[in-house]
Amino acid sequence: MAAREPSRYLARALPRTSVPSIRPQGFLSRRNVSDEAPARRLSDHLTELESASSLSTTVPESAAASFDPLARAAARKNQLPRGRYQFRSPKYNRGPLHPHQPPPPSHPSSRLFVPGPFSAPRAEQTFDSTVSPDIMTLCYVHTPPGFKPPPKSARLREWDDSSPYHKNRVLRGPRGGDVLRLLRKPIKFNNIPEIERITIHSYVKNAAAERNSSWLHVAGIAVQAISNVRVETFKSKSNVAPWGIAAGRDSVAVKAELYGENMHHFFGKLVDVVLPRIKDWEGVKGSSGDSSGNITFGLIPENVALFPELEINYDMYPPKMIPGCHITLHTTAKTDKDARLLLSAMGIPFYGKIVN
Amino acid sequence: MxxxxxxxxxxxxxxxxxxxxxxxxxxxxxxxxxxxxxxxxxxTLLRRPKRPYTFTQLITLSDGSTFTHRTTSPAPIYRSTRDTRNSLLWNPSSSKLMNVEEDEAGRLAAFRARFGRSYDASAPVADEETAKDPAAAKKAEADAKAQAKEDQEEEDNLLDLISAFGQNEAPPPPEKKPFKPSGKK
Structure with a gap:
């Protein structure tokens, strides 16, 4: 604010002519001898200037003909040395108070940077062009102007103050169970349910049985092949005596989390190529789902072997070690009903009793 | 603290x-x-994320439509023989994909006419019965007429119901009359 206002030194610093004078110029008819002086001096300066301009200089023909930067670059044998300053992200994160901070993972110089997306997956294009307008139309609920929805009671109930111990107690859960379901808002243009991520999880029960880790390696590579994503391994949380699995000791499961481009490619491949080839497959069970918009189904090892990535070099995988897997489709829908609407529009069939 | x-x-x-x-x-x-x-x-070490190498693959579906995707499979083209275009689960109304029984001699139809249930024996049953004896044919004809009459009546009732929908408030007595025969049925 202070900078905007004219400084009190400004008037003094500026030359006299550029400061607006208090007296109006129009009424000034008096002439002074000193008025003539600047004009004469200006003409003197003009004569002192060089008449030749750099704009009028001509380039010799030979120089213009030889100027070809592309050919020069192509003819160069060795690469030019790189720029002198290149930022390298620190290898370690040393905490928030350290002066040398790594750049955010979205920055190309970050060590965690993942470039992409490089393609527009078909499933995503289908969703954008066809499925999302359909879902928005299907879920449209018309309310006349001036309509006010009836007020709902609070989901967390107050305690009746029958006991003095009710004071400052946390609110009671909803009636009929302690689970607070997700709130489903009316579906508008900005919250159309879409596929958020896909999780491929495989529990290998033989991982600890024969004291060799090959089962887990094969499972990890198979899941990586079908998903384009490096897998994570997990240790068992519980003892399973018949399989010789001890909690916290044995790595028994692999999981791949798919987001964005990988997810859409996997989804398209799954729906268009793999699921139709499964023998006597009825679809995903209608009661599947965690009632907050995530649908899970399983594939047995024979079905996993139908993926084109495993088929192309089927001999690489020991046939008995090809894993089955659970595939969870996480959607941004708040209820299973919306999630099923989305997934069936995207091409996943459901069968049996539909439980919402 | x-x-x-x-x-x-x-x-x-x-x-x-x-x-x-x-x-x-x-x-x-x-x-x-x-x-x-x-x-x-x-x-903490900032590990560089490991990403498997991916190729672009062209998938050709069984009806000839194609699309590309990124995959770890090095084959440039994948031709599918079984996919959403020719599986019954995704095309439930396609008669080509349904395994329709071939019944050229009409033996299956005859069996169904004799022992089948009502939904099995719809059109061909009447034909065969009429071919057997004229009495049954007459009876069937009468039945069909009665059925048609009933249908017509019901349709009239429905039409009356529709036309009388908004006019109940203003002139109730004349509009009510067509409803009476519906009760007799």
Whole structure:
């Protein structure tokens, strides 16, 4: 604010002519001898200037003909040395108070940077062009102007103050169970349910049985092949005596989390190529789902072997070690009903009793 | 208090954080939650993410439509023989994909006419019965007529119902009359 206002030194610093004078110029008819002086001096300066301009200089023909930067670059044998300053992200994160901070993972110089997306997956294009307008139309609920929805009671109930111990107690859960379901808002243009991520999880029960880790390696590579994503391994949380699995000791499961481009490619491949080839497959069970918009189904090892990535070099995988897997489709829908609407529009069939 | 909070950083419930040096990131949690993040002093390695090499593959579906995707499979083209275009689950109304029985001699139809249930024996049954004896044919004809009459009546009733919908308030007695025969049925 202070900078905007004219400084009190400004008037003094500026030359006299550029400061607006208090007296109006129009009424000034008096002439002074000193008025003539600047004009004469200006003409003197003009004569002192060089008449030749750099704009009028001509380039010799030979120089213009030889100027070809592309050919020069192509003819160069060795690469030019790189720029002198290149930022390298620190290898370690040393905490928030350290002066040398790594750049955010979205920055190309970050060590965690993942470039992409490089393609527009078909499933995503289908969703954008066809499925999302359909879902928005299907879920449209018309309310006349001036309509006010009836007020709902609070989901967390107050305690009746029958006991003095009710004071400052946390609110009671909803009636009929302690689970607070997700709130489903009316579906508008900005919250159309879409596929958020896909999780491929495989529990290998033989991982600890024969004291060799090959089962887990094969499972990890198979899941990586079908998903384009490096897998994570997990240790068992519980003892399973018949399989010789001890909690916290044995790595028994692999999981791949798919987001964005990988997810859409996997989804398209799954729906268009793999699921139709499964023998006597009825679809995903209608009661599947965690009632907050995530649908899970399983594939047995024979079905996993139908993926084109495993088929192309089927001999690489020991046939008995090809894993089955659970595939969870996480959607941004708040209820299973919306999630099923989305997934069936995207091409996943459901069968049996539909439980919402 | 200050020593306590510097050791275990309670992110949200600090109200009197006067002496502790907290990171610049302010707690965004709601005030009811409390989580304790034990401070880790060691440096954590920033691992470069590992990504399998992917190829672009052209998938040709059984009806000839194609699309590309990124995959770990090195084959440039994948031709599918069985996909959503020719599987019955995705094309439930396609007669080509349904395994329709071939019944050229009409033996299956004859069996169904004799022992089948009502939904099995719809059109061909009547034909065969009429071919057998004229009495049955007459009866069937009469039945069909009665059925048609009934249908017509019902349709009239429905039409009356539709036309009388909005006019119930103003002139009730003349509009009510067509409803009476519906009760007789």
């Amino acid at each position: 200050s020593m306590h909070t510097s050791l275990r950083r309670t992110a949200a419930t600090i109200t009197n954080s006067t002496t502790t040096i907290l990171p610049t990131r302010l707690p965004t949690q709601s005030s009811s939650t409390t989580f304790i993040c034990s401070q880790c002093r060691h440096a």
